[in-house]
Amino acid sequence: MFRKILIANRGEIACRVIQTAHQMGIRCVAVYSEADANARHVQLADEAYLLGPAPSKDSYLRADKILAIAKQSGAQAIHPGYGFLSENEEFAKACAEVGVVFIGPPVDAIAAMGSKSAAKAIMTDAGVPLVPGYHGDNQDPAFLQQQADAIGYPLLLKAAYGGGGKGMKVVWQSSEFSEQLQSAKREAQNGFGNDKILMERYLTKPRHVEIQVFADGHGNAVYLAERDCSIQRRHQKVIEEAPAPHFSPAQRQAMGEAAVKAAQAIAYQGAGTVEFLFDEDGSFYFMEMNTRLQVEHPVTEMITGQDLVKWQLLVAAGLPLPLSQDEITIDGHAIEVRVYAEDPDHDFLPATGKLTYLRQPEQSRHVRVDTGVVQNDEVSPFYDPMIAKLIVWDENRDRAISRMLRALDDYRIAGVKTNLSFLTRLLEQPAFAKAELDTHFIERHKEALFAPHQQETHQAALLAALYLQLQQGDKQPGLDPWQQVSGWRLNEAATVQFALKSGEETHLVSLTTDQSPMLAHYDGEQTEVSARLNGDELQANLAGHRLKVRISQSNEQLSVFFKQQRYDFVYQTERQSRLDDDQAGHGLTAPMNGTVVAVMVEAGAQVSAGQTLLVMEAMKMEYAIKAPAAGTVSQLYYSAGDLVKDGAELVAFDADQAE
Template identity: 75%
Template sequence: MFSKILIANRGEIACRVIKTAHQLGIRCVAVYSEADANARHVQMADEAFLLGPAPSKDSYLRADKILAIAKQSGAEAIHPGYGFLSENEDFAKACAEAGVVFIGPPVPAIAAMGSKSAAKEIMSKAGVPLVPGYHGENQDETFLAAEANRIGYPLLLKAAYGGGGKGMKVVWQASEFMEQLHSAKREAINGFGNDKILMERYLTKPRHVEIQVFADNFGNAVYLHERDCSIQRRHQKVIEEAPAPSFSAEQRKAMGEAAVTAAKAIGYAGAGTVEFLFDEDGSFYFMEMNTRLQVEHPVTEMITGQDLVKWQLLVASNQPLPLKQEEIPLDGHAIEVRVYAEDPDNNFLPATGKLTYLRQPDCHRHVRIDTGVVEYDEVSPFYDPMIAKLIVWDENRDRAIARMRHALDEYRIAGVKTNLGFLSALVSHPAFAAAALDTHFIEHHQADLFAPAQSESQQALLLAALYLLLKQQPAPTDRSPWSCGYGWRLNEAPQVRFNLQSGDSTSQVVIQSTATGQRLCVDDYCINARAELSGDTLTATLANAGNSHQFRVRVSHYQPTPLTQTVSVFIAHQRFDFTYQTQVEVAATDESAGSLKAPMNGTVVAVMASAGQQVQAGDTLLVMEAMKMEYAIKAPANGVVNSVFYQAGDLVKDGAELVDFSAETGASA
């Protein structure tokens, strides 16, 4: 076994690898960018080295620097995690040439699966079923359009050297083909350095089922059962579970054996995942093979009781697989959700900012959290915005779902927008409980999943005001009216007013002290209250007309700007944010109603419009990229482009004016 390894990655996967390595007595070397100087994986490692500036191309993708650090530090092997260099054939080859073990499959296996089109050719020869499509070398646009017509619509475009949903586009009709092809190629070249595209028939109601495989250097290969990863947004997984619901033992065996056949066809060794589309009629089709550990590997670990990182280290140190196929257990049911800094109500746009408040559910046999962040860490625009993976296990799927619902209620984050509420809506949906799964689950149930969950918004407003009141009260030993900042009045009951803003609306809460507590009024609605504050826990009773409701909620309080404070009230899985202005700010002049602003920090990758150009509603004016995903800025109405303020390659900040646009008189989106 190795005595020291280098982890060529960051975030939760780097922390995950370090944990197992330390359990095996292996010392760990971390690498980091300038943005990650104080990151959790750096703190966990035995030693750490700076790679370079924040952008991945200047840090985590610098194979030469990583190898130099490995040699300098005396690391015998490199674990690439996933993403970055994990499936980079040249990096694996450079490791071998430098005498450093690459903890992953052999170079020929990476090469074989690195091109999705070449992989499908290999799988076809091995007898693994494929979806109809085109996987060839001819990338002439006219030829591709003709092939698309032959395959038929709807059609899926995929970056041949990609993954994670990047460079992947659905084309519903021929008129959309060229625009989507160009977009897919841009994402592919930016994300993977190669714009080759393959095409497949787009199945309208498939499930995404994948098989975890492992092989060693002695000819042994096994599958560790299957995972269902059907619930996705933008072709990226949101929920993963193992085993796949409503999956028979016969289907498991057939798909598992097909996955092992795929691994043996390329002389595989180490951890790999063979991904299939599972159709309604029970047929399945090879999609791709990821030659690395997957983000969702914890659910497999939970149902098998195996440490897959340990297996990787054993195989890489030339030891045989720990178990034979018939020895691999399948116990209970596990579910994983990916907690992201993103805004589900705004097309899942990535969010950036500081984690000003972070409270996680307790971890034990049934609940696991894999994370690379701690409270006050920054979610930057340079990397994937995943905050953590929350994994639960129980004896069956129903109990695992109940575990997940409770764990999500206990997960509280403030400072950035997150998908926690959306995840709770997903796992609470009747269709999820019934295992009515397919890759379009979110679209099918959009009305339910994105319905405004504001039933407690009025209560949250009152609780936020009570919290601010209690925070402003003097210490119990200080009764001087001169030190009282909460509305003391001579010969009158103390009264204080809070103007709390939530979204676009502002509410004034008037609080007057009474003999038994407080009386709160918002417009014409009034209610009596009693409240106590202990740390970040507010216990309050709201009573009106004989009805009494007691709350015990967590509250986050931070100051995002010198002029404002933000109070976040957590009720079950919902977070309600209220901004409280502490000083009067000079109003800024109104900007043009025709301006189009950046929805997030990012990079301009393409400009389709120019000054003076007449455009139609829905025309793409400019394309931005953030966290390796593209976002089209479209004309809101028929009109004319007055100015475009940025060029391709420019960095822009959230809220920056991109285009000055004038709508035609009477035009509407």
């Protein structure tokens, strides 16, 4: 067995590998970028080496530097995690050339599955059914348009060397094919260094079901049940569960055996995942094989009781698989959600910023949190915005859903926008409880998922005011009433007023503090209130309604975690003057921190409503900035390649005047 390994990755997967390696007595070497100098995986490792600047191309994708560090540190093997270099055949080959074990499949297996088009050819020979499409090498746009028209619409464009939803576009009609092809090719080139695209007919109501396979160098290969990963946004998974609901033992066996056959066809070794589209009639179609550990591997671990990272290390060290197929059992049900820094109500735009407050659910045999961050860490625009994976297990699916909802309620983050409330809404959907799943679930239920949820901002503002009063109400002994800030007034009731701004609205809350219970005036109401503060937990009594909430404060920013929602306020020490309307210009602003990758128009251009003006990229995903109406582009402030900040004006735009 290895004595020391290097983890060529970051974030939660690096922490995850370190955890198992340490349990096995293996020392760990971490690598990090300048942005990750104080990251959790760096702190957990036995030693760590700086790679370079924050951008991945200058740090985590520098195979030469990583190999040099492996030799310098004496690491005997490299675990690539997922993403970055995990499916890079040249990196795996380079590891072998310098005498370092690559903890993953053989180079030939990576090469065989690295191209989705080549993989589909192998699956055809193996007798695995494929969705109709084009997987060839001819990438001439006119030829691809002809092929697309022949296949029919809707059509799915996919990066041949990609994954994770990057370089993937749905084309609904022939007229939009050219623009979507260009966008898919740009994303593929930026994300994977290869812009080859393949095309498939887009199934309208499929489930995404994948099989976890494992093989060793002794001829053994097994499958460890299946995972349903149908709940997705932007073709990236949001909720994963195992085993797949409404999946019969016969279906599990058929799909599992097909997956093992696929692995054996390429002499596979290590952990791999064979992904299928599972149609309503019970038929399934091969999508791709990921030659690495998957993000969602914990749900498989929870139902099988196996440590898949340990299995990886054993196989890489030349040992046989720990279990045979008939020794692998399934117990209970597991669900995983991905906690992202993003704004679900604005097309899931990635969010950046400091995690000023972070409280995770208590971990147990039922609840697990895989994360690479701690409080006060920065979510930067350079890497994937996933904060953590939250995983739960219970005896059956219904109890696992209940367990997850409670865990989500206990997960509290402030400083950046997150999808925690959205995840709760997803799990509370009746269709999810009934396991009516497909890859269009979010779109299909968007009216319910994105309906204006009941806001209790006024009551949250009252709770924030009580918190502030208790924070400020600790009188220093020896001060006379003239020196105290408790709201004391000569011959009048002691009253303190708090101005709390939420968005564009300011909430005024007055507390009469010289009586018990206090009297609160807010939103035109008068209520008797009392409260007690224990750390960040506020225990309040609002006219007989007793409740507990958590409140975080960072300078003048307050966040109230109340009824599965987060209410953010700015505590204003002085009355806010009227908003400066002059700040509201007539331009189009950046929806997030990112890079301009393409400018589609010139200054002075006349454009129609909905026309793409420029394209931004953040976290390897593209976003089109479109004209809100017919009009004129009077000025462009950025060029392709420029970095822009959230809210920066990109385009000066003059809308045509209505007749």
